[in-house]
Amino acid sequence: MATLAFDRQLDQVAEAAKRIPTADARELAALKTELLGRKAGILTRLLRQLPELPPEERRAVGARANQLRRELEAAFEARESELKRRELEAAALDLTMPGRLRWRGAVHPVTQVVDEICEIFRELGFTRVTGPEVETEEYNFTKLNISLDHPAADAQDTFYLGPRLLLRTHTSPMQAHIMERYPPPIRIVVPGQVYRRDAFDPSHSPVFEQIEGLVVDEGISFVDFKAGIEFFVKRFFSPDTPVRFRPSFFPFTEPSADVDVQCQICKGSGCPTCKRTGFLEIMGAGMVHPAVFEACGVDPERYTGYAFGMGPHRIAMLRYAIPDIRLFWTNDMRFLGQFVD
Ligand code: PHE
Numbered sequence: 001m002a003t004l005a006f007d008r009q010l011d012q013v014a015e016a017a018k019r020i021p022t023a024d025a026r027e028l029a030a031l032k033t034e035l036l037g038r039k040a041g042i043l044t045r046l047l048r049q050l051p052e053l054p055p056e057e058r059r060a061v062g063a064r065a066n067q068l069r070r071e072l073e074a075a076f077e078a079r080e081s082e083l084k085r086r087e088l089e090a091a092a093l094d095l096t097m098p099g100r101l102r103w104r105g106a107v108h109p110v111t112q113v114v115d116e117i118c119e120i121f122r123e124l125g126f127t128r129v130t131g132p133e134v135e136t137e138e139y140n141f142t143k144l145n146i147s148l149d150h151p152a153a154d155a156q157d158t159f160y161l162g163p164r165l166l167l168r169t170h171t172s173p174m175q176a177h178i179m180e181r182y183p184p185p186i187r188i189v190v191p192g193q194v195y196r197r198d199a200f201d202p203s204h205s206p207v208f209e210q211i212e213g214l215v216v217d218e219g220i221s222f223v224d225f226k227a228g229i230e231f232f233v234k235r236f237f238s239p240d241t242p243v244r245f246r247p248s249f250f251p252f253t254e255p256s257a258d259v260d261v262q263c264q265i266c267k268g269s270g271c272p273t274c275k276r277t278g279f280l281e282i283m284g285a286g287m288v289h290p291a292v293f294e295a296c297g298v299d300p301e302r303y304t305g306y307a308f309g310m311g312p313h314r315i316a317m318l319r320y321a322i323p324d325i326r327l328f329w330t331n332d333m334r335f336l337g338q339f340v341d
Contacts, residue, residue: 028079140173146252172307179292185218212309248286
């Protein structure tokens with residue numbers, strides 16, 4: 001083979017070698033076989049053919065061919081180790097990979113509200129206690145001065161489990177349990193679920209949360225009652241939230257009041273939620289009826305007290321402008337996710 005043809009082929013090899021620094025692993029392997037393959041590699045073949053050249057030309061061409069082979073080998077090695085390094089890095093940490101979201105549990109919005117309410121009363125010296133959801137007629141009604149003729153005791157409104165046994169319709173039975181078991185002074189809050197035979201609708205549910213409050217001591221007056229409730233409302237809502245006590249009736253308190261706070265949705269100007277009154281009821285309350293003290297073994301001549309019962313579901317709805325109470329039970333993460341902090 002003539003030197004010229006030899007040189008031209010070496011030029012081709014040099015040209016092909018320019019692809020080495022940017023080749024991927026596949027191309028690199030193919031290129032290596034093509035140029036340096038032991039049998040059919042172009043450069044390998046050329047080197048094998050060197051002896052066919054005239055001796056005087058063989059030296060220069062041979063030097064160039066060998067030089068090219070060394071360069072090629074170095075270039076392949078550099079590219080191979082570069083690709084290897086990248087592969088190792090990719091296996092260790094792929095910064096382009098989307099992150100995996102960790103599932104986090106969170107406290108239900110109503111539980112958050114319950115905790116917050118109990119915490120405010122704790123500052124006033126109240127102890128948080130809980131009690132049974134299954135009650136007797138005696139504790140749910142009789143000891144609270146509710147006669148069994150009262151509509152609340154009717155099987156239409158109450159889930160009876162058996163004769164005289166029922167799911168509590170309010171947390172008030174715990175007033176009786178605590179007064180029977182502990183001497184005054186008493187300051188308790190009792191969160192828990194209560195049950196009523198109501199169908200689900202936007203503002204009713206057959207099961208819902210209540211927080212009962214009870215204070216019993218010597219010299220507790222209506223002023224203490226109002227001050228305690230107002231402290232709570234202003235702490236929970238805001239210091240300038242108007243509070244209203246409306247005369248009401250409960251068999252176990254006398255006098256009784258319904259406590260309203262300014263509607264948080266329209267700020268008092270009147271809207272469908274507050275039925276244009278500017279106020280929303282948040283609890284029933286009053287001074288403990290002497291008949292309840294007597295039924296629970298507390299001397300009504302010596303002690304007075306106040307009690308209240310509020311609905312955290314309602315309060316949560318009011319605070320967060322939630323239109324439908326059923327949202328609290330459907331466990332829709334789009335709803336619940338808004339209350340994760
Ligand atoms: N138990 C009453 C209810 O469920 C609320 C209440 C509690 C009222 C304590 C007065 C005192 O409606």
